[in-house]
Amino acid sequence: MKTDNLKLNKRWIVLLALFFIHCSLFFSEAQAQPKKSRVQQTQQTQQQQKKQTTSSSMTRRMQISYPVALDIPEDVVWRRDIYREIDLEDEANSGLYYPVIPQGKQMNLFTYIFKLAQNGYIPIYEYSIANDGNDDFSDASKVDLKTVLYDHHIPYEEENEKLRVENNHIPSQEVNKYYLKESAYYDQGNATFHIKVLALCPIMGDKDFGAEPLFWVKYSDLEPYLSRQTIMVSDVNNAAIMSLDDYFTLNKYQGKIYKTNNMLGKTLAQIVGEDSAKLTKEQLRIEAELEAFKNNIFGDKHKKDSLDSVANTHPSNVKAAAKKARQTKTKEEKSSRRTKSSTSSASSSAARVSVRRQRH
Numbered sequence: 001m002k003t004d005n006l007k008l009n010k011r012w013i014v015l016l017a018l019f020f021i022h023c024s025l026f027f028s029e030a031q032a033q034p035k036k037s038r039v040q041q042t043q044q045t046q047q048q049q050k051k052q053t054t055s056s057s058m059t060r061r062m063q064i065s066y067p068v069a070l071d072i073p074e075d076v077v078w079r080r081d082i083y084r085e086i087d088l089e090d091e092a093n094s095g096l097y098y099p100v101i102p103q104g105k106q107m108n109l110f111t112y113i114f115k116l117a118q119n120g121y122i123p124i125y126e127y128s129i130a131n132d133g134n135d136d137f138s139d140a141s142k143v144d145l146k147t148v149l150y151d152h153h154i155p156y157e158e159e160n161e162k163l164r165v166e167n168n169h170i171p172s173q174e175v176n177k178y179y180l181k182e183s184a185y186y187d188q189g190n191a192t193f194h195i196k197v198l199a200l201c202p203i204m205g206d207k208d209f210g211a212e213p214l215f216w217v218k219y220s221d222l223e224p225y226l227s228r229q230t231i232m233v234s235d236v237n238n239a240a241i242m243s244l245d246d247y248f249t250l251n252k253y254q255g256k257i258y259k260t261n262n263m264l265g266k267t268l269a270q271i272v273g274e275d276s277a278k279l280t281k282e283q284l285r286i287e288a289e290l291e292a293f294k295n296n297i298f299g300d301k302h303k304k305d306s307l308d309s310v311a312n313t314h315p316s317n318v319k320a321a322a323k324k325a326r327q328t329k330t331k332e333e334k335s336s337r338r339t340k341s342s343t344s345s346a347s348s349s350a351a352r353v354s355v356r357r358q359r360h
Helices: 002-051 055-064 109-118 145-151 219-226 244-249 268-272 276-295 315-355
Strands: 078-087 124-126 157-159 162-164 175-187 192-204 215-218 230-232 241-243 256-260
Touching: 078 276, 109 192, 109 219, 145 162, 175 276, 192 219, 215 219, 219 244, 230 244, 241 244, 256 268, 256 276, 268 276
Parallel strands: none
Antiparallel strands: 078 175, 078 256, 124 215, 157 162, 175 192, 192 215, 230 241
């Protein structure tokens, strides 16, 4: 009986030993596992960061390398928002149209915008006819490029949830106009007048076949990228080029005003009717108002007394003032000499009279 008990005890001891050995191996593996998991997790995070390069992160990096882009101050004392129609057939705007098919890194403005949107670097916003085409840059108005491609019958392929459009299918040749929103404002902080582009909307088609505005894009989203792309600005000198950002910053474009921000929310055509002569007259009137405000910020140039001290510090005004001062000084000197001469002659004649003796 004792022998059987000993055998049972040995078996239990062996089983317990095996159990403890198994438990120790399990816990050692469990302790080593987190290190392996952390390494895998780090690698997965890095891969996801590489894959998920969103437009906002790209924009932040671009903005860091492009620190000169400035927003309109919120406390400006005068501002007017204007919408223009930019016709790419006009000579001043033709550099935005060519080349219609990319030639290496060289491409036209629409192709560049299209590729930025396709790769997710910039958001695009809906052009809503129901909203009279007004720009709305809220998150609710963001539109997927796939929707734009489908609505306007632009061929595309989808691979791994990414859109792929061949260069010859990008309708850059059909985009021959843009709607452009700009803001003219006076910055009292540094006493300067600016005209800044705020938004662009490419238009596909024409009057005969129907113009189709595609989408709105914020210029502030485009701005960091436009400094990298150049366009030709002269038909005579093909070496004359400038960046797209310089082109818009220097307001080299030309376009007719079709709308201003007004309390009625109407376009010029809705205000003046279908009379083209009245429309042209209204456009010229607004242009004249802008030019007058720009030229007379510091006073009316035709009324020199109204110019303030800031305007008088302009180099041309300083030169004019110096010339006028010299002329005034010369006149005063001549007048003074004449006065002295007449005074001396009068005094000498008076002296001769005083010493003359009269005989009786």
